[in-house]
Amino acid sequence: MSWAVVYSRALAGMAAPLVEVEAHLANGLPAFSIVGLPDTEVKESRDRVRAAIIQSGFDFPAKKITVNLAPADLPKESGRFDLPIAIGILAASGQIDSTCLPEYELAGELGLSGQIRPIRGAIAMAEAARQQQRAFILPQDNAFQTALLPQTHVYGASTLAAVAAHLNQQQLLTTVDAQHLQQYTTEAAYPDMADVRGQQTAKLALEIAATGGHSLLLSGPPGTGKSMLAQRLPGILPPLTATELVSVWSLQSLLPHAQQQYQQIRPFRSPHHSTSAAALVGGGSDPRPGEISLAHHGILFLDELPEFDRKVLEVLREPLESGEIHISRAARQATYPAKFQLVAAMNPCPCGYNGHPIKPCRCTPEAISRYRDKISGPLLDRIDLIIDVPSLPASDLIQQADGENSSSIRERVSLARERQYQRQGKINAQLSNRELDTIAHISTAAKHTLASAMEKLSLSARSFHRVLRIARTLADMADNHDVETSHILRAISFRRAL
Template identity: 60%
Template sequence: MTLAVLHCRALQGMQAPEVAVEVHLANGLPAFNIVGLPEAEVRESRERVRAAILTSGFEFPARRITVNLAPADIPKDSGRFDLPIAIGILQATGQIKCDGIDQYEFAGELALGGALRPVRGALAMACRCQAAGRAFILPADSAAEAAVAEGAKIYGVASLLQACAFLNGLQPLEPLAPPEGAVAPNYPDLADVKGQSVARGALEIAAAGGHSLLLMGPPGTGKSMLASRLPGLLPPLSPQEALESAAVQSLASQGFRAECWRARPFRAPHHTASAVALVGGGSDPRPGEISLAHHGVLFLDELPEFDRKVLEVLREPLESGVIHISRAARQASFPARFQLVAAMNPCPCGYHGHPGGRCRCTPEQVARYRGKISGPLLDRIDLQVEVPALTAEELQRAAAGEGSAAVRQRVERARERQWLRQGCLNAVLQGEALERHCGSDAETLATLAKAMQQLGLSARAYHRILRVSRSIADLQGAERLARNHVLQAIQLRRLASAGG
């Protein structure tokens, strides 16, 4: 009897726990069994592995083979176990002789001819391999993604035969180097937006402090244009932020593209998206749109058209920056530190308040339409501004606005002040730190208290106004909050108090 034990990574949340692939050969009638809660695609690997071994010129043992995927209580899915199962069988039968095989981890789906197909989550697996101190052997088509993990030892192979030649010392391979330099992301420029000075200012404040933003106005006023320009106003991702964002994206069905390295994610799901699509989930939990927008922007266009139950799931992650998914037998946590930008029309027809007088919606219809967004969710959106329709004359007179580069410089300076002062962005200030860094004189605080009473603001709204005021002060280079900062922050939150 012969036993071979290999390792690979099964993607369960962001943890990617180690799965040991144990191959046991015993005398008896030929059989090929896989145990350890394999899903259908893993059970089918028996035929792929058998065909790949034979077509690669190796001998498939006519003995009883038992493959154990441990730990046994974690369901195993996808074809990533094909390569470690095949390597384990060849190692157990002596067709591969590699004394240091325990220093490698394997993942890859086999074609019947022995070629290796790409796998989902290569970057997340590479990060965990690097932490475990093992080299990672995976399909060549997935190696560029995995090489983004700095410090990881990545070997890309095109086939089972090439992997075996490398392990036998017959074909040396060099570890893949990380990408030398990312191409500067090509974000849309804010200069394309004409007019809308209030909305442009709100966008800059949102970028400076990491605040959420709601834009309301008739169709064609530039709401989507403004939202798509927010990533271009944000500072470049740090190496750690870029790695976190890319690792989450690598878990999604579309995977992570190496050419998007260091680009801020911009996710814009359709309003028919389900709650699971938005926050993640499933029997084998996978990240949703809010996690795929980690360290980037989540844009929800036509906000009232989303199912109300779907929007309500945004409440907790908007404040915590993480989403916890619990199922009967599985739990997973995904990061979700994103900036929410939402857009909506003012009424069902979209033209309420339009200078052309085109709207025929009744006050009840307008109230019902805006009421699709719950008060608790609206209360969590820091900035709420109107984007009015512009006449042809106003569009023709409007001068070209500032470009994204100039605005980004101010945003970077404001964020630098925040990190030096408090170690975080203003949007996440809490408790004692909020009181200490957002303190002001008695007159300014009295103005805020009066606004809270007259506008019916909640305690949450009070604190969010303070955070926005702090961001306005940082953009202006002010050390302490002044009355004009607070008044501007209140003005940028008038939609909720006005019934919007």
């Protein structure tokens, strides 16, 4: 047989479109060409494939070899096509059995010795193969990721020779199961809330944010514990569900292999204030996920918020509302999920000591105004909770930390979230305006109180609904069926203007 077809997958954002790798051997001068819109990485696979086939103990055909990656209008990138190209050549030359190839999809980068190296996007490709009811052969270092997916049939392979032996029914590869997760996942734990001294209001705000999924802005002088508090927020959030874990790992698998971190805890991303807009939301000629997508189902912490470029901060406005980001380039488009909790910290002025009880502020009113104006009104309007983190007296600092630990707070947060899921199937921060009117159980007196406060405080319509969501969270924390006036008043107190 001088022709063979091997199935593989490309990557287009979170999707993995099917690619048919066609290998054809013809008489004539020896040559090796790859067609089908390959990029430089794919074109370079010719040398890797030739060396890997020879080093694995097979004969490289001295014929005119043409490899077509179909469909021709889909861009092909990375070295993931090395393995299917090599298998296609071996099948076309009769060195392996091609009858079982329609049952498999393959992906993997080959080393010159025939070793199979890890690739990006393994979870997305395995899920697409499962929907087509095909087994997937992946590099050993990628195969464990797919153990999270239900009803998948994935084999992990370390060499080209092992894949050929499996297809020839000589020595079968082993399938991946959940036991492989412990070998590859890294252990991590977040700091405990019990380490925080004082700051009871800030701790309450963190619990409210964790319960309802609300965004939070901490404002206060330097050294008051703003970053310390933010780093402990993931520790009081409920554990990731199985579905959330698959989504988080799918995004991790799209990163270069050296940057991938597979943990079974919620993500916590803390980019530096010099971060560009493309790094924050994602982008590039071949669009990759940015910080907001890598914080999916976790926390995005922006320390020193006014030090970020204003144009960078403005790109957060749409993802905060929609929970996803659309990236469009001339040749490619991609959509990534971005359901993250925004937590930010800032000083009250450029020197940081405006309102400090001891240290005087050296900033002029104009300097303070310019500093705070770096955060636009529309972005500030999308932040649910805005609180002060004051400096602590020395008497509080010298006392031994005796606060409540994170596990106790997490139990309360989990119970309150369970009430939300039973009532509406989602957390309060994701409630639409219509759902607030129909299923959030907000009393008439509470609505009148909020309407009166809107006129006095000049709240926007968006702020009106955000206060309702916070009040609904406060009611859930107290296990109250209805949102009362007291919940509305307390919710307003957590949205004070800067």
